[in-house]
Every structure is written in structure tokens, then in C-alpha cells.
Amino acid sequence: MKFYKKFGQHILVDRKVIEKIISYAQLKGDESVLEVGCGTGNLTEELLRHSRKVYGIERDPRFVELLGKKFSREIENGRLELIEGDALKVEWPEFDKFVSNIPYSISTDITFKLLKHKFSLAVVMYQKEFARRLVARGGKEYGRLSVMVRAFARVEILDYVKPTSFIPPPEVESAIVRFIPEPEIVVKDLEKLDFLLKKAFSNRRKKFGKIADEIGIKIPEELRNERPEGIPPEVYAELSERL
Numbered sequence: 518m519k520f521y522k523k524f525g526q527h528i529l530v531d532r533k534v535i536e537k538i539i540s541y542a543q544l545k546g547d548e549s550v551l552e553v554g555c556g557t558g559n560l561t562e563e564l565l566r567h568s569r570k571v572y573g574i575e576r577d578p579r580f581v582e583l584l585g586k587k588f589s590r591e592i593e594n595g596r597l598e599l600i601e602g603d604a605l606k607v608e609w610p611e612f613d614k615f616v617s618n619i620p621y622s623i624s625t626d627i628t629f630k631l632l633k634h635k636f637s638l639a640v641v642m643y644q645k646e647f648a649r650r651l652v653a654r655g656g657k658e659y660g661r662l663s664v665m666v667r668a669f670a671r672v673e674i675l676d677y678v679k680p681t682s683f684i685p686p687p688e689v690e691s692a693i694v695r696f697i698p699e700p701e702i703v704v705k706d707l708e709k710l711d712f713l714l715k716k717a718f719s720n721r722r723k724k725f726g727k728i729a730d731e732i733g734i735k736i737p738e739e740l741r742n743e744r745p746e747g748i749p750p751e752v753y754a755e756l757s758e759r760l
């Protein structure tokens with residue numbers, strides 16, 4: 518079978534990595550799991566073994582057909598439900614946990630779609646650089662994404678994964694990330710926060726005092742000489758209320 522780069526088709530073949538993902542997901546056997554991008558079903562198979570029910574969203578009809586054959590029994594007895602379509606467009610079912618090796622090109626959109634759903638735990642494979650941006654609290658990798666995600670969840674990198682764990686190997690390294698849906702910052706108005714973050718991080722080199730003047734908010738004197746990447750998530754949350 519030909520794998521399509523545009524669909525981010527890199528099949529996870531490393532059993533050790535699959536085992537790790539399963540153990541990080543702390544599946545107790547009685548939960549429902551949503552997987553986006555099942556591919557040939559390597560991860561799906563283990564998810565089925567450790568949960569009550571798996572929902573799999575896959576957009577490539579060739580994989581949906583293959584999965585239908587491979588898991589015909591599980592589909593018949595209702596333990597696996599395949600949803601053919603674009604995970605960004607189709608409605609997601611209710612689920613307890615989200616466990617996926619997603620196509621990296623849709624990382625941001627999938628992440629925010631996930632964060633708007635109710636779940637107890639998520640374990641997601643990302644491109645390493647994206648994962649580093651998710652967990653950053655300052656510095657070069659810190660930005661809009663790092664702050665926004667904290668309005669929804671606690672996020673951490675659990676492991677790094679080498680390209681050779683996939684077929685075909687991606688050009689980038691990967692990382693396994695865990696989300697626990699406990700907001701780290703209190704945000705009254707997400708749109709205001711996002712507006713502030715856009716203004717701040719499109720001017721990374723500007724001093725924060727100047728940015729604050731431009732958008733018309735008063736900030737503590739000691740923040741004026743900071744750069745946007747030196748302002749912690751909770752301070753952004755607080756300042757967004759002054760807009």
C-alpha cells in the first residue's frame with residue numbers, strides 16, 4: 518500500500534512505543550477511547566484489548582476498508598465503531614479517553630477540538646517541536662499555543678520517539694504528550710486572552726511595555742522591560758481581563 522504524505526501517514530510499528538502509549542493511557546478496561554487516524558490499526562488493536570469501546574476516526578477509505586476486515590468481530594459486537602471522515606469536520610462521539618498518533622499537519626486544530634470536549638485523560642503523539650511548544654512556560658518555544666492550552670489542561674511530555682519507530686519514517690522526531698483536563702490558569706474570556714497573545718507574540722522582540730501601550734492596557738512597572746516570552750501564562754490570563 519502507498520502511504521500518503523499529505524495525510525501524514527506514518528504507521529507506528531515499534532511495539533515498545535505502542536506498549537508505552539497504552540501504559541501512559543492508564544486504561545482500566547471499562548473506558549471508551551477515541552482514536553483519530555487509526556491507519557492500519559496497530560494502536561487500535563491494543564486499545565481494543567484494554568478498553569470497553571473504541572471509536573476510530575479515519576479519513577482514508579483504504580484504511581477504513583482494511584480496518585473493517587481486520588476488526589470485523591469487534592465491529593460486529595459493538596466494541597469498535599469506525600467513523601470515516603475528516604476528524605476536524607465530523608462530530609466526535611462522547612469518550613472517556615483520547616489516545617492517538619495523529620497526522621502532525623493538523624496538530625493545532627485537533628488539539629483545540631479535543632480540549633473543547635469532555636475527557637478524563639489524553640495521550641497524543643506529536644512532532645517533537647510542537648510538543649515542546651505545548652509545554653513551554655517561557656523562552657523561544659513559548660507562545661500563544663503554550664498559554665491557550667493551559668486554559669484547558671495540564672500538559673506534559675512523557676517521552677520522545679525516534680523516526681525509525683514509524684513506517685515510512687517521518688523527517689522529524691516525535692513526542693508523546695499527556696493532557697489532564699485541569700486548567701492551570703483561570704480565564705474569564707478566551708477571546709480576550711487570544712487577542713492579547715496574538716498582539717504579544719507577533720512582536721516577540723518588542724518590549725512588553727510597548728505592546729501594552731499599543732493595545733491600551735496598564736501593566737505593572739516591572740513587566741515593561743520584559744519580552745513577551747518572559748511573561749508567565751497566569752500573568753497573561755490576569756492581564757487579559759484588563760482589555
Ligand code: SAH
Pocket residue numbers: 524525526527528529530553554555556557558559560574575576577580602603604605617618619620623
Ligand atoms: N495511528 C496509526 C496511523 C497514524 S498515521 C498508527 O499509529 O499506526 C495518521 C493517520 O491519520 C493516517 O491513517 C491518515 O490516513 C489519518 N488521517 C490523516 N488526516 C486525517 C483527518 N483529517 N481525519 C482523520 N484521519 C486522518
